[in-house]
Amino acid sequence: MIVRKSPDELEAMEEGGRITSACLKMLSENVRVGITTRELDRLAEEFIQDHDGKPEFKGYQGFPASICASPNTMIVHGIPGTYRLRDGDIISLDVGVRYRGFVTDAATTVAVGEVPEDTVDLLDVTRKCLSEAAEQVRAGNRLGDIGHAIQSVAEAQGYGVIRDLVSHGVGRSMHEDPQIPNFGRPGTGPFLLAGMVFAIEPMITLGGYEIEMSSWDGWSIFTADGSLSAHYEHTVAVTENGPRILTNGA
Numbered sequence: 209m210i211v212r213k214s215p216d217e218l219e220a221m222e223e224g225g226r227i228t229s230a231c232l233k234m235l236s237e238n239v240r241v242g243i244t245t246r247e248l249d250r251l252a253e254e255f256i257q258d259h260d261g262k263p264e265f266k267g268y269q270g271f272p273a274s275i276c277a278s279p280n281t282m283i284v285h286g287i288p289g290t291y292r293l294r295d296g297d298i299i300s301l302d303v304g305v306r307y308r309g310f311v312t313d314a315a316t317t318v319a320v321g322e323v324p325e326d327t328v329d330l331l332d333v334t335r336k337c338l339s340e341a342a343e344q345v346r347a348g349n350r351l352g353d354i355g356h357a358i359q360s361v362a363e364a365q366g367y368g369v370i371r372d373l374v375s376h377g378v379g380r381s382m383h384e385d386p387q388i389p390n391f392g393r394p395g396t397g398p399f400l401l402a403g404m405v406f407a408i409e410p411m412i413t414l415g416g417y418e419i420e421m422s423s424w425d426g427w428s429i430f431t432a433d434g435s436l437s438a439h440y441e442h443t444v445a446v447t448e449n450g451p452r453i454l455t456n457g458a
């Protein structure tokens with residue numbers, strides 16, 4: 209069942225979303241050659257707690273940190289640790305904050321130092337996948353329209369759309385119904401109604417869409433073909449007046 213949020217609940221989510229997006233902005237500003245992903249995690253945890261939020265990822269099914277930090281060919285769910293960012297890396301940073309009982313979830317991918325042009329293109333196109341998908345979050349549209357938007361933008365460039373990981377509903381729980389594939393046919397699936405809230409998160413690669421689970425930490429997920437992967441995410445609400453991105457910053 210897709211839970212719809214009341215205007216008051218959306219208000220609470222919007223406040224929480226400001227913390228989430230401000231945290232990501234702070235992290236992006238701290239990305240530099242030589243910093244470890246663990247240091248970024250500490251910065252995020254302090255930031256979220258200082259703003260009266262709770263880092264939702266920490267302890268989620270045993271996840272040991274407050275953010276996911278996933279460099280290069282790692283798609284998502286990287287555990288922050290001793291990895292030091294290097295010139296030419298890209299890193300997906302994913303943050304979930306619980307505030308006034310509701311979760312907002314957002315991610316960005318940041319280039320470290322100088323990256324090649326095809327990497328810049330991948331980041332641009334993945335951002336465009338997210339913005340075009342968010343545009344579809346309108347009452348009267350259907351769930352398949354969201355995935356279709358992502359797939360159309362990515363595949364027009366010859367990029368891969370990760371299929372085994374999905375966008376999702378979000379609210380009192382981080383993962384609510386529905387699961388939203390980041391590919392699909394337009395005009396299919398449930399109709400979107402005001403008050404629904406989705407965490408839309410395209411994961412796009414310079415290669416194919418097959419994934420490989422890490423065999424050592426049980427969390428991190430890589431591209432099977434070793435291609436670079438980018439990941440952006442916003443929490444987006446359906447309103448009477450079109451899409452409302454709750455994690456767009458103040």
Ligand code: MG
Nearest residue numbers: 313407409441
């Ligand atoms: Mg998510």
